[in-house]
Amino acid sequence: MKIIAQNKKARHDYFILNTIEAGIELKGTEIKSIRNGQCNLKDSFVRIKNGEAFIENMHISPYKEGNIFNVDPRRTRKLLLHKKEIKKLEKEIMQEGLTIVPLQLYFNTSKAKLEIAVAKGKKNYDKRQSLKEKDMKRDIDKALKNAY
Template sequence: MPKGEGKLLAQNRKARFDYTILDTVEAGIVLKGTEIKSIRAARINLKDGFARVRNGEIFLHNVHISPYEQGNQFNHDPLRTRKLLMHKKQIARLENEMKGSGNTLVPLKVYLKDGYAKVLIGVAKGKKNYDKREDLKRKDQKRDLARSLRER
């Protein structure tokens, strides 16, 4: 099964606009209690999320998982830092890609795969404002071309 397949629950569309995605890696998420129920209900927001490598482990920061409605006292902090599950070699490779290059790790998608919640992490390089304008211009040209072809 290729990367990113499964039941899509959340997607970070802003990441593709703000960053150039160089590489992607799939990782599992360590969840507590009722968090998986909220994720299955697609109550997750990746907008401001990022990942960071610390002491040979990788952690996901600023990803908001809403409290589960029937969870009462068993709910957890919605913005807590969550550990990601990856092989040591994968983490070391990501760490090497991050060193001194201005790259960052951004969550792109969260989906279910074989009953487990997975996150697609992208190694990203920030875009300048002129790059963003160029992308918007290309997108508009593509849309205009498709519209003109459809009218014929």
């Protein structure tokens, strides 16, 4: 599994409740750009419309040799999920304060897959607490490393 892009901000801004792997419907030159690592998940989100899931604001840079075949870098892309999964996601996000965010884009064999998560937004004090825990863990690891 080769990870292409990660949304580190999502783990900082949200509590991750559960994750699902989804395929993405891409045009011809977009997959070549992804293979070159030219994509960004920052500020992207998943929306469900008419029983279908779409990812919005995901940036895939135009392929250099793509000329007329390139498409809009921030276009809305359809996610490939089973109907059961979409209905389950739709039920979960009906609860107040829940959303669907992409966590990472990777290649599973030769197919591009997107890991999406149902998440709940963190408050500022939650974010500070997460940073404190992260710093404490780093200090403990550093102390253990120096002890040996």
